[in-house]
Amino acid sequence: MSLETEDAVKLRDTEDSVIRQPFTSRLGDAIKSQAMQIVLVWLAIVVIFSVLSPDAFLSVSNFRNIAISVSILAILGVGTTFIIVTGGIDLSMGSVLVFSGVVASMVMENVGTGQGWGVAILGIVAALASGLAWGLLNGFLVAKAKVPPMIVTLGTFGAALGLSQVLTGGIDLRASPDVLVDTVGFGSLFGVPSLVIIATTVVIIGIVLLNHTRFGLRTSAVGSNAEACRRVGINVDRQLIKVYAFAGLLAGLAGVLNLSFFRSTTIAGHSLTNLDVIAGVVIGGTSLFGGIGTVFGTLVGLFIPATLRNGFVILGVEPYWQQVVVGAFLVGAVYVDQTRRAANSRGTTKTSLYSRIFHRNRNTNRRES
């Protein structure tokens, strides 16, 4: 009954059974998954706005605007998805973004002429290092000091913002080399903005990392049952620190992008970013209780509020309504997650949105009987 690695290697090249499944059944599985349900919700929103405002809403340039507005949040969302999958939470990423931007700006201002790619790369490295440092601090406090993630990241949320203000005297810095602004902030490739390309790359890396690598598997496992992980010899503390560090690194990246897009460190502009990102992650189907989540879901979960905001502005609806609607989405998404968890513990597998809506009576009957 031992599992010889040699055999395993021989079997490596055999196709994954997924490939052999008929397309229709794969499609069926995909529609059932919560991420796909969320895509349908987003498409419905797009259709509604397109009908109400065919010219202004349904245009390439408008969708480019929506995509740009989501880009930076999506990069933060990837890291936050990993953290929430471990059963943790991150409130600090908006402040870490600001702090990283401030450090990058200070570095770039004080090196040489403050222009050119050499300076830009130094600034990028400085931002990534700052983000990584905050992430490591978060991870260390969560894993080793056993302080609840909510408190740790509430603390670093305040600390990173406070330090940013100390470093700048509260006045936004604007130093960023023109090359950075021209290529990253406002640049584009084949008509696709650089920000969108970078964010897409990060999202794809996040999807692959979570689904195909040991790092991703262990991230889910730690969120699912940390004690079980310890019993099979996984270093849970180290895994948690890695996850928070990864999220911090991405917040650092978001910091440079933010700086090169707004040409400002936007110190006062990110106090609610954490809530926007967490809402996106949760709307996207990642469970706040840990164990399951998808990066793709997060991406869609961030597109929904962004699309609503954009559509409401175009339609001339007061943008405040967007907050009301997003709030309702958030609560709805958590409700769906709760029902799914309850259904799982009952052993019922009828959890698709469709069956919940259309087979409601049947389910109720079954429960009563």
Add this chain to the structure above:
Amino acid sequence: MTTPIYEARDISRSYGSVRALEGANFDVYPGEISALIGDNGAGKSTLVRILSGAEQPNGGQILFNGEPIQLETPTDARSRGIETVFQDLALANHLDPIQNMYLGRELMKPGVMGALGFMQRSAMKNEGKRAFSELGATVRNFSGPVGGMSGGQRQAIAVARAAAWASEVIFLDEPTAALGVVQTKGVMDLIRRIRDKGIAVVLISHSMPHVLDVADRVHVLRHGKRVAVMEAKHTNVEELVGAMTGALDGKEAA
């Protein structure tokens, strides 16, 4: 039967004021099935967790092949071929059976891809399925989360996982508690098959008929101490119950 493959001497363990183990002894030999029995709270699971490296004893000695060893982590036990089915199963509910089987021992791709953290998912799937079917496990859905499966299926997954990796000693802490008649028989047969490979099997169970049926020796634990060791051939349910409850006090202290 000269040196035990695995031996515990004078193990003690307290939780606050609760003294779960007070100088417990234990020993198993290769190719032997030993049963560990005792009332609820006797300390069986605690002893198993200590001998699996999941918990540290307050005192006592652990010997593997006659050599004293320290188990700082479960990995220290697993690297010696000691596997355990814990009473709480220790499965990650959101992961599928294959992922649970390979958790902590993922098969990595060779070369650069492996260094980047990519796993051989299809190899794990095929090997894992084979291991499950060898057990005759009633697991049909290999890609669904184990949290959605029945108690018996989950138990079968935990047993299959431990059986697949054990090479010296396997502890099974009430592995049949949630199983039906057919599945219980499957596990009993599996236990014999594992024994036939020369592995030492330790079965914890409250079912005296099962214990007498499958075990070579029976260790009786009471109030955190081993109070009796009996040859299964030469004992009966009354005697075992007597030792468990203390009615036969003073007959044999280990």
